[in-house]
Amino acid sequence: MKAIRRFTVRPVLPEALRPLSDLARNLRWSWHTETRDLFQAVDPDGWRACDGDPVQLLGAVPAGRLAELAADRRFLRRLTAAADDLDDYLHGRRWYQTHPRAAEFPAAVAYFSPEFGVTAALPQYSGGLGILAGDHLKAASDLGAPLIGVGLLYRHGYFRQSLSRDGWQQEHYPLLDPDELPVTLLREPGGSPAQISLALPAGRSLRAHVWVARVGRVPLLMLDSDVEENGPGERDVTDRLYGGGSEHRLLQEMLLGIGGVRAVRTYCRLTGHPGPEVFHTNEGHAGFLGLERIREAGEAGLGFDAALEAVRAGTVFTTHTPVPAGIDRFDRELVARHLGDRGALPGVPVDRILRLGTETYPGGDPQVFNMAVMGLRLAQRANGVSTLHGAVSRGMFAGLWPGFDAEEVPITSVTNGVHAPTWVAPEVFRLGARRIGAGRAEDALTVGGSELWHAVEGIPDAEIWELRRELREQLVTEVRTRLRASWRQRGAGAAELGWVDGVLDPDVLTIGFARRVPSYKRLTLMLRDRDRLRSLLLHPERPVQIVVAGKAHPADDGGKRLVQELVRFADDPRVRHRIAFLPDYGMAMAQKLYPGCDVWLNNPLRPLEACGTSGMKAALNGCLNLSVLDGWWDEWYEPDFGWAIPTADGDGTSATSTMEEDRRDDLEAAALYELIENRVAPRFYDRGPGGLPHHWVGMVRRTLAVLGPKVLAGRMVREYVERLYAPAAGAHRALDAATSGDLAGWKARVRGAWPKVAVDHVEAVEHAPAGTAELGVVLALRVRVALGDLTPDDVEVQAVAGRVDADDAITEARPYPLKPAGGPDLEGRVVYEGPLPLDRTGAFGYTIRVLPSHPLLASPADLGLVAWPGTR
Numbered sequence: 017m018k019a020i021r022r023f024t025v026r027p028v029l030p031e032a033l034r035p036l037s038d039l040a041r042n043l044r045w046s047w048h049t050e051t052r053d054l055f056q057a058v059d060p061d062g063w064r065a066c067d068g069d070p071v072q073l074l075g076a077v078p079a080g081r082l083a084e085l086a087a088d089r090r091f092l093r094r095l096t097a098a099a100d101d102l103d104d105y106l107h108g109r110r111w112y113q114t115h116p117r118a119a120e121f122p123a124a125v126a127y128f129s130p131e132f133g134v135t136a137a138l139p140q141y142s143g144g145l146g147i148l149a150g151d152h153l154k155a156a157s158d159l160g161a162p163l164i165g166v167g168l169l170y171r172h173g174y175f176r177q178s179l180s181r182d183g184w185q186q187e188h189y190p191l192l193d194p195d196e197l198p199v200t201l202l203r204e205p206g207g208s209p210a211q212i213s214l215a216l217p218a219g220r221s222l223r224a225h226v227w228v229a230r231v232g233r234v235p236l237l238m239l240d241s242d243v244e245e246n247g248p249g250e251r252d253v254t255d256r257l258y259g260g261g262s263e264h265r266l267l268q269e270m271l272l273g274i275g276g277v278r279a280v281r282t283y284c285r286l287t288g289h290p291g292p293e294v295f296h297t298n299e300g301h302a303g304f305l306g307l308e309r310i311r312e313a314g315e316a317g318l319g320f321d322a323a324l325e326a327v328r329a330g331t332v333f334t335t336h337t338p339v340p341a342g343i344d345r346f347d348r349e350l351v352a353r354h355l356g357d358r359g360a361l362p363g364v365p366v367d368r369i370l371r372l373g374t375e376t377y378p379g380g381d382p383q384v385f386n387m388a389v390m391g392l393r394l395a396q397r398a399n400g401v402s403t404l405h406g407a408v409s410r411g412m413f414a415g416l417w418p419g420f421d422a423e424e425v426p427i428t429s430v431t432n433g434v435h436a437p438t439w440v441a442p443e444v445f446r447l448g449a450r451r452i453g454a455g456r457a458e459d460a461l462t463v464g465g466s467e468l469w470h471a472v473e474g475i476p477d478a479e480i481w482e483l484r485r486e487l488r489e490q491l492v493t494e495v496r497t498r499l500r501a502s503w504r505q506r507g508a509g510a511a512e513l514g515w516v517d518g519v520l521d522p523d524v525l526t527i528g529f530a531r532r533v534p535s536y537k538r539l540t541l542m543l544r545d546r547d548r549l550r551s552l553l554l555h556p557e558r559p560v561q562i563v564v565a566g567k568a569h570p571a572d573d574g575g576k577r578l579v580q581e582l583v584r585f586a587d588d589p590r591v592r593h594r595i596a597f598l599p600d601y602g603m604a605m606a607q608k609l610y611p612g613c614d615v616w617l618n619n620p621l622r623p624l625e626a627c628g629t630s631g632m633k634a635a636l637n638g639c640l641n642l643s644v645l646d647g648w649w650d651e652w653y654e655p656d657f658g659w660a661i662p663t664a665d666g667d668g669t670s671a672t673s674t675m676e677e678d679r680r681d682d683l684e685a686a687a688l689y690e691l692i693e694n695r696v697a698p699r700f701y702d703r704g705p706g707g708l709p710h711h712w713v714g715m716v717r718r719t720l721a722v723l724g725p726k727v728l729a730g731r732m733v734r735e736y737v738e739r740l741y742a743p744a745a746g747a748h749r750a751l752d753a754a755t756s757g758d759l760a761g762w763k764a765r766v767r768g769a770w771p772k773v774a775v776d777h778v779e780a781v782e783h784a785p786a787g788t789a790e791l792g793v794v795l796a797l798r799v800r801v802a803l804g805d806l807t808p809d810d811v812e813v814q815a816v817a818g819r820v821d822a823d824d825a826i827t828e829a830r831p832y833p834l835k836p837a838g839g840p841d842l843e844g845r846v847v848y849e850g851p852l853p854l855d856r857t858g859a860f861g862y863t864i865r866v867l868p869s870h871p872l873l874a875s876p877a878d879l880g881l882v883a884w885p886g887t888r
C-alpha cells in the first residue's frame with residue numbers, strides 16, 4: 017500500500033530542551049562546529065543516520081532519550097551555552113553596524129537567486145552559482161549586513177546522481193517535504209499562510225506560499241507554488257531546479273522576480289523588517305524583479321521612464337557566465353503573452369518591457385528576449401565575478417554601449433569568495449585556533465582579520481604535514497565507503513568488492529577534480545592520452561591518485577557520455593586502486609573532498625570559467641591548485657600557491673573549429689601531464705630530514721597565510737557593501753519621485769538633442785610640427801563644440817589621451833576634462849579649453865569627446881551617447 021499523504025509527527029521536546037529546536041531552525045549550525053557537536057551528542061547513531069541534519073534528528077530521537085537528556089546537567093549546560101552563543105551572534109553589533117560609513121549603508125538589501133546552496137540539508141542548488149549565493153548570505157550574516165535572501169523552494173530540488181552498471185548517469189528526484197526541512201511557513205497574523213499571487217494569461221493565476229529559512233541573521237524567503245489553490249500546471253512551477261521547457265522556466269523566473277518582490281513586501285509587513293533600499297540579482301534569472309518595482313512605482317504615480325530611473329538606481333546585477341548557454345533567452349512572443357495586458361504586471365507597457373530585453377548589438381537575435389541584457393538595463397550597477405571575467409563581460413556586452421570602448425563599459429568586477437567557516441575542515445581550524453584562540457580565529461575567517469593568517473607562518477613543518485596526512489587518510493576512508501555504496505547500487509555483490517579496501521593510499525599524492533560537467537570544464541581532458549595517464553597513476557616511485565566527481569545536466573547526453581568515459585576508465589582493474597569516480601557530487605561530499613586532496617585540478621577552456629570557487633575552498637584547507645589561468649586563478653596565481661597549466665587560447669572571442677579545439681585539448685593535456693610528472697610529483701615526493709617534503713609544506717603554508725585571506729566570502733561581501741550596495745543606496749535615496757522624473761525628463765531631452773552635438777574644431781598650441789613632442793610639455797587645447805539645444809551643464813567635454821598602437825587606437829586611455837571658455841556663438845557653438853600634459857614617453861595620442869553629464873549618472877556611458885570629432 018502506498019500512502020496518499022505523509023506527515024512528520026514530531027516529538028514534543030521537554031521544556032528544558034526547547035532551545036534545541038531554535039538551534040535546529042537556524043542554519044548557523046551548519047557552519048558552527050560546537051552546535052553540530054551538541055546535536056551529535058543528542059544521539060550519535062541518529063546523527064549519522066540522518067547525515068547530520070538537526071531537524072531530521074529531532075524528528076527521530078526516542079522520547080526516552082529526550083527525557084534522559086532533560087535530566088543531564090552537563091548536557092543542559094552545553095545547551096545553554098550554545099543557545100547564548102547563538103543569541104549573541106544574532107543580536108550583537110558587527111562589522112556593518114560599526115563601519116565608519118554605516119550611515120551610507122542600505123537599511124536592507126534583497127538578494128535574489130534561482131538557487132541557494134546553504135547546506136546539504138536544504139538541497140536547493142545545482143552547483144557553483146547556488147553555493148556562492150549560500151556563501152554570500154552566510155558571510156553577510158557574519159558581517160551583520162541586513163540581507164533578505166529570495167529564492168524558490170523546489171519540491172524535488174536538483175537531481176541525485178547514481179550510475180548504471182555500465183557507467184551511465186542515472187537521475188533521481190526525491191520528493192522533499194517542507195515539514196522535514198529547516199524552514200517555517202510565513203503566516204498572516206490570523207495564522208493562515210501568507211499568499212503571493214501573479215495573474216497569468218487566460219484568467220489563470222499562479223499562487224505561492226513563502227517558506228523562511230534562517231541563515232544566521234539573514235532570512236531566506238523561498239516561494240513554493242505547490243499550494244492547493246493552484247491548478248495542476250501552476251502547482252508544478254516550483255517542481256524542480258532547471259527542469260522543463262521554456263514556458264516552465266519563464267514561469268519560474270516570473271515567480272522568482274515578480275513574486276519575490278511581493279514576498280519581500282509581505283515579509284517586511286508581517287515582521288517589521290526594514291524594506292530593502294537595494295535589490296541585488298545574482299545572474300539574470302531573477303531580473304523581472306525590476307519590472308515589478310516599476311509596476312509598484314507606477315501605482316505610486318510615476319510614469320514608466322521616471323520609474324525606470326528610480327528602480328535602476330537601487331539595483332545591482334551580477335553576471336556569472338560568458339557561456340551563452342548559461343544566459344536565459346526567451347521567445348519574445350512568450351514574454352509578451354505573459355507580461356502583456358491582464359498579465360502579471362498590470363499597467364507596465366509591454367512594448368517597453370520587450371525593448372529592455374532586446375539584443376540591440378550586432379549579431380543579436382531580434383526574436384529573443386535576453387534576461388542578461390534586461391538585467392544590465394535595469395541595473396545602474398553591474399559586475400562580473402573575477403577581474404578577468406569583468407573584462408570578458410565588458411567585451412561581451414560592449415554592443416549595448418555603442419561608441420564606447422570595451423574598457424569603458426560600466427561593468428565592474430567583484431571576485432567571488434567562499435565562506436570559510438563552512439569550507440575549512442574543523443581539523444584545519446583547530447590548528448590555527450591553537451595559536452591565537454578560537455574567538456580570534458573565527459573573526460579571521462569571517463571578517464577577514466589577518467592574525468590567523470599570519471599565525472600560520474609560525475606553524476612547524478611537521479605539524480602541517482601531519483595534518484595533511486590525517487586529512488588525506490580521512491578522504492581515503494570516505495572514498496572507499498562511497499565507492500562501495502556506489503558499486504552495491506550498480507549491482508555488485510559484497511563478495512566481489514574486496515578490492516575496494518585497497519582503493520587509494522594515504523601516502524600517495526592525491527589530486528581532486530569535481531565540478532558540474534558542462535563541456536567547457538573538460539571533465540575528460542585528463543583522458544586525452546590514456547597510456548600517459550596510466551603511467552602517472554602507476555609510477556613506481558612517484559604515483560598519483562585521482563578522485564573525480566561531477567553531475568551532468570539531465571538533458572545533456574554529451575555530458576553523460578563524458579561521465580561514462582571517466583567511469584569506464586576508472587573501472588579498469590589495472591588502475592581502479594588509483595582513480596575513483598564518486599557519484600552524487602554535492603556539498604556534503606565537497607566538504608570532505610577538498611581538505612583531503614593535495615592538489616586541486618581545474619582545466620576549463622579559458623576564459624569560460626567566470627571565477628570558479630572549488631579551488632578557493634581547497635586552498636583554505638592547504639590544498640595546492642593546479643589550474644588553467646582562468647577566473648580567480650588568473651588573478652591570484654603565484655608559484656607559491658600551485659601551478660599554472662599553460663593554455664593555447666587566443667583572445668577567447670573568435671569561434672574555433674573542431675580541429676583547432678582538438679589540437680588545443682591535445683596541447684593543454686600534454687602540458688598537464690608534463691606538469692604532474694616533472695613538477696608536482698617530484699616536489700611532493702622530495703623528502704628531507706624526518707621524511708618531510710619541506711618545499712611542498714612551504715607552499716601549503718604560503719597558500720594558507722597569503723592566499724587564504726583573499727578568497728574569503730567576507731572579503732567579497734565587504735566589497736559588495738562598500739563598492740556597490742552603499743552607492744546604490746545613495747542613488748536610491750537621491751532619486752525620489754520628483755528627481756527620478758527630472759532625470760528621466762533630462763535623459764529624454766538629451767537623447768532628442770544629441771544628433772546636433774558635435775566636435776567642430778580642435779586646436780593645440782605648442783604642438784610640435786613633426787609629430788614629436790617632449791616629455792613634460794603641456795599642450796593647451798582649444799576645442800569648439802556644437803551643443804545644439806543643450807547647454808554646457810548637460811555635457812562634459814574631455815580630451816582622452818594615452819598610448820597609441822600601430823592602428824592609432826588609444827590604449828590605457830585617461831580623460832582630461834576641458835572647461836567652457838566662451839560662446840555660445842550664433843550657431844550655438846561653445847569653446848572649451850584645457851591643458852593636456854604629455855606625461856608619457858613613446859607613441860602618444862589624444863582625441864576629444866562629448867559625453868552627457870548629470871550628477872545622478874553612475875557612469876558617463878549610462879545613456880550610451882558620445883560625440884567624437886567627425887562623427888556627425
Ligand SMILES: *Cc1c(COP(=O)(O)O)cnc(C)c1O
Pocket residue numbers: 142143144145147530531532601602603606627628629630631633
Ligand atoms: C564549490 C562547489 C561548486 C563550484 O565549483 P567550481 O569550481 O566553481 O566549479 C560546485 N559544486 C559544489 C558541491 C561545490 O561545493
